[in-house]
Amino acid sequence: xxxxxxxxxxxxxxxxxxxxxxxxxxxxxxxxxxxxxxxxxxxxxxxxxxxxxxxxxxxxxxxxxxxxxxxxxxxxxxxxxxxxxxxxxxxxxxxxxxxxxxxxxxxxxxxxxxxxxxxxxxxxxxxxxxxxxxxxxxxxxxxxxxxxxxxxxxxxxxxxxxxxxxxxxxxxxxxxxxxxxxxxxxxxxxxxxxxxxxxxxxxxxxxxxxxxxxxxxxxxxxxxxxxxxxxxxxxxxxxxxxxxxxxxxxxxxxxxxxxxxxxxxxxxxxxxxxxxxxxxxxxxxxxxxxxxxxxxxxxxxxxxxxxxxxx
Amino acid sequence: xxxxxxxxxxxxxxxxxxxxxxxxxxxxxxxxxxxxxxxxxxxxxxxxxxxxxxxxxxxxxxxxxxxxxxxxxxxxxxxxxxxxxxxxxxxxxxxxxxxxxxxxxxxxxxxxxxxxxxxxxxxxxxxxxxxxxxxxxxxxxxxxxxxxxxxxxxxxxxxxxxxxxxxxxxxxxxxxxxxxxxxxxxxxxxxxxxxxxxxxxxxxxxxxxxxxxxxxxxxxxxxxxxxxxxxxxxxxxxxxxxxxxxxxxxxxxxxxxxxxxxxxxxxxxxxxxxxxxxxxxxx
Numbered sequence: 001x002x003x004x005x006x007x008x009x010x011x012x013x014x015x016x017x018x019x020x021x022x023x024x025x026x027x028x029x030x031x032x033x034x035x036x037x038x039x040x041x042x043x044x045x046x047x048x049x050x051x052x053x054x055x056x057x058x059x060x061x062x063x064x065x066x067x068x069x070x071x072x073x074x075x076x077x078x079x080x081x082x083x084x085x086x087x088x089x090x091x092x093x094x095x096x097x098x099x100x101x102x103x104x105x106x107x108x109x110x111x112x113x114x115x116x117x118x119x120x121x122x123x124x125x126x127x128x129x130x131x132x133x134x135x136x137x138x139x140x141x142x143x144x145x146x147x148x149x150x151x152x153x154x155x156x157x158x159x160x161x162x163x164x165x166x167x168x169x170x171x172x173x174x175x176x177x178x179x180x181x182x183x184x185x186x187x188x189x190x191x192x193x194x195x196x197x198x199x200x201x202x203x204x205x206x207x208x209x210x211x212x213x214x215x216x217x218x219x220x221x222x223x224x225x226x227x228x229x230x231x232x233x234x235x236x237x238x239x240x241x242x243x244x245x246x247x248x249x250x251x252x253x254x255x256x257x258x259x260x261x262x263x264x265x266x267x268x269x270x271x272x273x274x275x276x277x278x279x280x281x282x283x284x285x286x287x288x289x290x291x292x293x294x295x296x297x298x299x300x301x302x303x304x305x306x307x308x309x310x311x
Numbered sequence: 312x313x314x315x316x317x318x319x320x321x322x323x324x325x326x327x328x329x330x331x332x333x334x335x336x337x338x339x340x341x342x343x344x345x346x347x348x349x350x351x352x353x354x355x356x357x358x359x360x361x362x363x364x365x366x367x368x369x370x371x372x373x374x375x376x377x378x379x380x381x382x383x384x385x386x387x388x389x390x391x392x393x394x395x396x397x398x399x400x401x402x403x404x405x406x407x408x409x410x411x412x413x414x415x416x417x418x419x420x421x422x423x424x425x426x427x428x429x430x431x432x433x434x435x436x437x438x439x440x441x442x443x444x445x446x447x448x449x450x451x452x453x454x455x456x457x458x459x460x461x462x463x464x465x466x467x468x469x470x471x472x473x474x475x476x477x478x479x480x481x482x483x484x485x486x487x488x489x490x491x492x493x494x495x496x497x498x499x500x501x502x503x504x505x506x507x508x509x510x511x512x513x514x515x516x517x518x519x520x521x522x523x524x525x526x527x528x529x530x531x532x533x534x535x536x537x538x539x540x541x542x543x544x545x546x547x548x549x550x551x552x553x554x555x556x557x558x559x560x561x562x563x564x565x566x567x568x569x570x571x572x573x574x575x576x577x578x579x580x581x582x583x584x585x586x587x588x589x590x591x592x593x594x
Contacts, residue, residue, distance in 0.1 A: 086477040088463075088571035090537035130538055130574045132381070132456035134343045138570055139477050229466065229565050301475040310415035 035108045039182035039211040040070035041148050042080065042101065046302050047119070051140070053302075055127075056309045061092060062123040063140060063302075067101055069115040071148065072184035075105040079147040081223050084122050086141035086301065094124040101144065108184055127306055135307045143299040145227030147219070150292040152189035154179050156204070158247065159283035162196040171283040186212020186298075187239060189290050202248065203275045206290060208239065210268040214298030218262070227297055237265035240293040241272050246286050248276035344413040348488035348520035349379035350453050351387070351410070353585050356424060360445070360587065366434040366594045372401075372427040374447060378410040378420040381490030382454040385409050391427050393446030393586065402428040413490060431591050441591045448584050450526065455517075455577040457495035459483050461536075464568040465509055467502050477568040492521020493529060493550075495575055508561045513541075515575060516555045517548070525550060526580030534558045535574045548577075 050064035063084065069075050080101035087095065102118035129136060157172035174194055182188040193205035210216050218238030221231055240262045243253050253274040255263050263270045272290075359373030372391060378384055390405035410421035435441055462478035480500045488494040497516040502509050515534070519525055529548040534541050534556075543558040 083567075085567035086569050088537045088569050090539060091571065128538055130458060130535060130572050132345055132576070133458035133572050133574060134345055136458075136570070136572050137460055139475075141475055141477055141567065143567075229567055299475045301477070308415075 035110060035113055036072060036151075036184050037181045038070060038108075038184045039186060039188055040184075041073070041186040041212055041214075041296055042075060042105070042144050042146055042298065043068040043070050044082075044142060044144055044298070044300050046142070046300065051302065051304050054305045054307060057127045057129040057306050058309045059127070060123060060125045061095065061127060061304075062121060063095075063142070065120045065142065067105060067118045067120060069105040069107050069117075070184075071115070071186065072107040072109070072151070073147075073149045074107045075101055075116070075146055075148075077101070077103050079223065080105065081145050081227070082120060083143045083145065083228055084140060085143065087138045091128055091130075091136065091306075092124060092138065093126040093128060096122050101146065129306055129308055133308065135305055137303065137305050139301050139303050141299055141301045143228045143297060145217070145223040145295060145297050147223060148185055148187070148294060148296050150183050150185035150187050150189065150208075150290075150294075152179055152183045152290045152292075153287040154189065154192050154290075155285050156192060156194050156202075156245075156288050157283060157285050158194075158202055158278055158280075159196060160199045160278060160280055161283065163198075169282075172285045174283070182211055185292075186210065186214060186296050187216060187292050187294055189292070192288060197275065200278055201251070201275055202278050203273065204243070204288060206243065206272040206274065206288075208241075208263070208265075208270045208272065208292060210237075210265055212296065212298065214296055216265055217295040217297055219293045219295060221295055223295055227295060228299075231297075237268075237270075238262055238294070239265070239270060242289075242291040242293070243272065243274045244289040245276055247280065247284065248278045248286075251275040251277055344381045344415070344418070345456055345458065345490045346487050347379060347490050348492060348494050349490075350382070350492040350521055350523075350581055351384060351449055351451060351583055352377040352379050353447065353449060353583055355447075355585070355587055359426070360429070360589050363440075363590045363592050364431060366591055367431055369428065369430045370589070372429060372445060372447075374425045374427075376408060376410055376423045376425060376449070378412045378422075379490075380412050380420070380453065380492070381414070381456065382412045383410070383421075384412070384451045384453070387449060387451030389425055389447065389449045391429075391445055391447055393444045395443070398431060398433045398441070398591075399443050400430045400432045434591060434593065439593050443589045443591055444586065445589065446584060446586045448582060450580060450582050453491055453493075453579060453581045454532070455489050455491035455493045455495065455575070455579075457485065457489040457575040457577075459485060459495070459498055459573050460570050461498065461500060461513075461573045462568060463511065463536075463562060463571055464502070465562050465564050465566045466568065467504060467509060467564075478570050479568075488520055491577075492519060492523060492581055493525065493577055493579055494518055494520045495577075496520075498573060504564065505561065507564055509564050510559060510561050513558045513560075513573060514555045515558060517550065517577065519550055521581065521583075523581050523583035526582050528579070530578040531556060532576035532578050533574075534576075535572075536560050537571045 047064040077100035105116035108115040154177040218235040221235045356373030413420040483498040499514040541560040
């Protein structure tokens with residue numbers, strides 16, 4: 001009996017020790033894949049009961065927010081601003097209407113895979129409800145305006161001999177690349193169509209989309225002075241882009257708006273079309289480096305009811 | 312030992328689930344005083360006067376007055392009339408009264424009983440019964456304090472594309488009254504751009520929803536947007552001719568929409584009437 005117990009114990013030890021443990025390198029690689037994914041930028045939330053949904057007009061009003069940078073681009077007081085509106089400032093007085101998001105809200109990185117976290121507060125103790133109003137509803141609107149960037153590097157296959165007939169050893173297959181899941185930003189590169197144009201040119205049809213649920217504003221607008229209420233209508237849904245590739249020389253990218261490499265979203269979707277000169281005699285893979293520059297506007301709201309204090 | 316253990320576990324479970332901590336309900340309670348279309352409610356006290364009185368007897372006309380509105384009545388006047396003074400003698404033709412309206416700490420409003428003493432002093436000899444008609448009239452000053460939530464949208468071209476919508480300016484129907492017989496029933500809004508501002512016009516409609524009559528005209532005491540008075544085209548309103556008043560304000564264009572209050576105060580005299588027929592019976 002004792003021998004059986006000993007054998008079972010040894011077997012158990014073997015099973016436990018035999019389970020393959022991920023090496024540090026593998027774990028890091030898994031992490032970094034997740035960091036550069038996602039469709040969110042700045043996430044905002046009202047902290048529970050701050051403010052409460054019903055308050056007396058003699059109470060303090062405190063709006064407390066949780067802010068998280070769930071994308072990969074750093075935010076700070078120089079490129080991110082919060083605006084509080086939706087209330088009558090002749091009734092709720094002394095409430096700041098704008099503040100910076102935070103002094104620093106780091107984007108996701110290998111050292112900080114969750115991204116930066118901060119809180120921000122707006123408060124007042126002056127509520128002046130008109131005399132014969134028993135209550136008043138207010139919908140507090142918190143709008144964030146911030147600068148952001150999307151960086152995508154889909155790996156594409158370039159084959160100068162695509163149209164050659166005969167047995168050719170090809171290092172890769174020219175095909176469209178899907179980049180679903182986002183790149184850690186509210187504007188995402190959703191896919192790249194690759195087309196070889198003869199032996200020495202390649203064309204890319206890059207699909208981008210606004211996946212964050214908010215509003216894209218062109219990088220020319222200011223998050224401090226224009227967003228959210230003074231944005232020129234022509235600045236909505238504009239993204240500036242930069243496209244680059246190793247082993248190729250950019251010929252041209254379109255569209256252009258006012259002479260700059262910019263594209264406009266229609267129904268939250270946009271397209272960039274680029275052609276590159278290529279050299280070489282054999283197929284190879286290379287990253288297509290795409291950077292998108294834009295401002296982003298998003299909002300949350302909270303309903304409160306201000307009740308006249310009895311007596 | 313096992314039994315003791317089971318008992319301990321059960322006892323522990325009961326303790327844990329039974330000790331529910333009840334937090335006090337800290338949520339503010341809304342009590343609406345400015346609701347309803349009644350002002351002064353007037354009724355005869357039961358059997359005062361009775362339906363029948365004997366020839367030559369005394370009787371009391373008892374009146375219950377309740378202020379069902381949100382305004383205090385001061386120096387209200389109540390009078391008895393409509394009867395044949397050669398047959399009926401009333402000790403006083405009129406009295407004054409003060410009754411508080413609904414307010415915090417006084418949610419039902421004030422209550423008062425007023426009595427008039429009467430006596431039958433003459434009776435036709437050939438009749439078995441003779442009707443006496445009593446008309447009770449009250450005259451009092453009242454006030455309607457109406458407040459409504461209105462949406463102010465300085466961005467009338469809808470350039471601003473926030474995901475969340477605050478509100479939309481729209482016609483407001485006020486069907487519940489404001490704790491007074493004259494009620495504001497509808498508010499319409501029109502916005503017109505004017506240089507870098509928006510001019511907003513409010514059309515305010517009102518009706519006599521009580522069972523009495525307005526004495527003379529209604530005076531528009533004030534109209535305020537939040538706590539700021541705004542200008543109106545008329546201060547003196549005859550309800551038969553003027554179904555609405557127009558009020559204006561201007562705001563800066565380009566900011567976000569918000570909800571605010573439009574407060575309207577109306578002053579007027581009001582007249583209420585009730586009546587009763589009492590049969591005087593030959594003794």
